[in-house]
Amino acid sequence: MSDDALKEFEALDIEPLIADRPAEPRDASRLACVDRASGAVTHRRFRDLADLLGPRDLLVLNRSKVWKARLAAAKPTGGKSEILLMAPASPDGLVWTGLCRKIQPGQSLNCAGGASAECLARNADGSYSFRFSAPVDEAYLAANGAVPLPQYILKARARRGAEAPADEEKYQTVYAAEAGSIAAHTAGFHFTPDLFARLDAAGVKKAFVTLHIGWGTFKPVRSEDPASHVMMEESCSVSGETAAAINAHRAAGGRVIAVGTSSMRTLETFSDDSGTLRAGEGRAGLFIRPGYRFKTAGAFITNLHVPESAPLYMTAAFAGRDLLFKAYSELVREKYRFYSYGDSMFVS
Numbered sequence: 001m002s003d004d005a006l007k008e009f010e011a012l013d014i015e016p017l018i019a020d021r022p023a024e025p026r027d028a029s030r031l032a033c034v035d036r037a038s039g040a041v042t043h044r045r046f047r048d049l050a051d052l053l054g055p056r057d058l059l060v061l062n063r064s065k066v067w068k069a070r071l072a073a074a075k076p077t078g079g080k081s082e083i084l085l086m087a088p089a090s091p092d093g094l095v096w097t098g099l100c101r102k103i104q105p106g107q108s109l110n111c112a113g114g115a116s117a118e119c120l121a122r123n124a125d126g127s128y129s130f131r132f133s134a135p136v137d138e139a140y141l142a143a144n145g146a147v148p149l150p151q152y153i154l155k156a157r158a159r160r161g162a163e164a165p166a167d168e169e170k171y172q173t174v175y176a177a178e179a180g181s182i183a184a185h186t187a188g189f190h191f192t193p194d195l196f197a198r199l200d201a202a203g204v205k206k207a208f209v210t211l212h213i214g215w216g217t218f219k220p221v222r223s224e225d226p227a228s229h230v231m232m233e234e235s236c237s238v239s240g241e242t243a244a245a246i247n248a249h250r251a252a253g254g255r256v257i258a259v260g261t262s263s264m265r266t267l268e269t270f271s272d273d274s275g276t277l278r279a280g281e282g283r284a285g286l287f288i289r290p291g292y293r294f295k296t297a298g299a300f301i302t303n304l305h306v307p308e309s310a311p312l313y314m315t316a317a318f319a320g321r322d323l324l325f326k327a328y329s330e331l332v333r334e335k336y337r338f339y340s341y342g343d344s345m346f347v348s
Contacts, residue, residue, distance in 0.1 A: 005226055006316055008325055010307045012332050019342035020156040021165045026174075027195045030336055030343040034319055034327050041327045043334065046190040046344060047198075049301075053257070055203030058249045060242075060297070062185040062262045063208040065176035067138070068145030068168070073100075073109040073117065081109055083117060084148055085136065086127055086182055086214055087235075093135035095120070097127045099215065113144035125232055127215065138179065147171050148182050150218075150340055152306070171340075180212035180235070186303045186340045187260030205254075207245045211236035211262040211284060220308045221287075231287035231310060236266045240279040243270070246296070247277055258297040261311040264288075264318075267296040288314040290321050299348040304331065304338045319347045 023029035027047040034041050044052070053059075069085040084099040100119070103109070105128075108118045115136070120129040134140070147167045157164060173188035199206070216232030223229045246256055246267075258264035269284040271277050275295040287310060294317075305312040316324045327345065336343045 005224075006307070006312060006321065009312065009328060012307075012328060014307075014332065014338050017332065017335060017338045017342070018152055018156045019337035019339060020153055020160065020162050022170050022189055022341045023337075023343075025192055026190050027192045029190050031190075032327060032331055032336065032343070032345040034323065034345055034347045036319060036323065036347065039323055039326070041330050047192075047195055049346070050195060050198035050202050050204070052346070053199065053202060053204045055205075056254045057257055057299075058205040058207060058246065058254055059199070059257050059259055059301075060207050060209060060246065060263045060267060061173075061175060061188055061191075061259045062211050062213075062266065063175060063177045064181045064185060064210050064212050064262070065179045066147065066172055066181045066184050066213075067179040068141045068147055069182040070146040070148040071098075071111055071136075071141075071144065072146065073111045075107075075109060083109065083111070083130065084182060085141075085145075087180075087212075088136070089129060093132075093137045093140075095129060095131050096136060097123065098130055099126075100128055100130075103128060111144070113140060115140070115144075125215070125230075150183070152339060153341060175208070177208075178210055178212075180210075181214070183213045183218055184340060185213065185260050185262055187263075187301050187344060189303075189341070190344055205245070205249065207242045209236065209238050209242060209263055209266040211266045213262055216285070217262065217310060218306075219310070221310060221313060222308060226287075226289050226313065229287050229310075231285050233283040233285040234262075234265075235281070236262075236269060236284045237281040238266060238270045238277060238279050243277040243279040250275060250296070255298040256296055257299040257301060259301045261302060261314050264294075264297060264300060264302075264314060268294065271296045288317050290317045292317045294318060299346065301344060301346050303340065303344045304328070304336060304342055306339060315345075315347070
């Protein structure tokens with residue numbers, strides 16, 4: 001087994017710490033500050049970020065918005081099913097790729113809103129192609145879709161008998177603008193308008209990229225040799241304005257802080273070996289694991305991740321595997337809240 005398999009993270013007792021809802025207010029969540037130079041781990045609140053950063057810092061945030069991609073369905077026999085819609089595969093909105101359990105090509109499902117979906121084929125990445133009887137567009141999803149919450153949140157609520165909050169609003173960043181993700185940019189959950197105002201007052205700059213989070217982000221890394229893991233590509237883009245702002249900031253000696261693994265992967269996809277960013281649209285297929293040399297960001301804000309996940313491997317690559325395991329072990333002892341709705345860390 002490769003020595004960067006990160007199997008030791010599976011031994012941590014995280015299940016009781018899985019957050020089933022976000023902190024209220026959002027910026028009251030806890031923030032673990034991990035210093036790569038000293039190896040120190042200190043504990044703050046996310047709202048303290050405005051006291052930790054200044055004019056030499058620029059935050060890079062992913063502006064992708066989660067669409068209501070979970071679609072309830074039923075088999076012709078009446079059995080319950082559902083489709084997690086990944087991306088449209090035709091311009092008319094009739095053909096989509098998606099994930100579905102116990103479906104075979106040729107079978108049809110009856111979906112919410114009166115539409116039917118025929119399974120056309122199983123794709124090489126394990127997803128399926130579906131043809132719908134009516135266009136599945138933004139209006140259809142707004143009326144019939146549901147927020148695609150991770151199963152571990154739903155299971156945590158079921159175990160605790162917890163009442164569900166209003167996830168449609170909460171499972172979204174306050175700055176989300178462009179629909180296309182099937183999972184949230186969770187590192188951005190902790191920002192509030194008030195915190196942004198305080199960051200602005202401290203001279204902290206911000207720039208936006210777009211990466212539509214798909215199956216690539218949460219497909220488990222289960223290969224014995226992580227180098228053989230295939231990262232499913234996700235669409236991403238960097239505007240000319242963002243590229244110019246980041247390049248100028250770095251040229252002046254400033255520090256770029258990637259907010260979330262999706263922002264980090266976008267930066268790494270569009271930067272050259274010197275860290276200079278280019279504008280454009282593309283597909284991000286990088287699987288970043290320990291040993292990777294980061295080119296643009298000098299610091300990283302990220303949530304606390306699921307074992308065997310690509311985000312955990314990326315965080316280990318940035319922080320260092322041993323330091324990250326030390327930090328996670330301490331955060332378990334300190335009862336931090338884990339995963340999508342949980343707390344976060346600032347790795348500098």
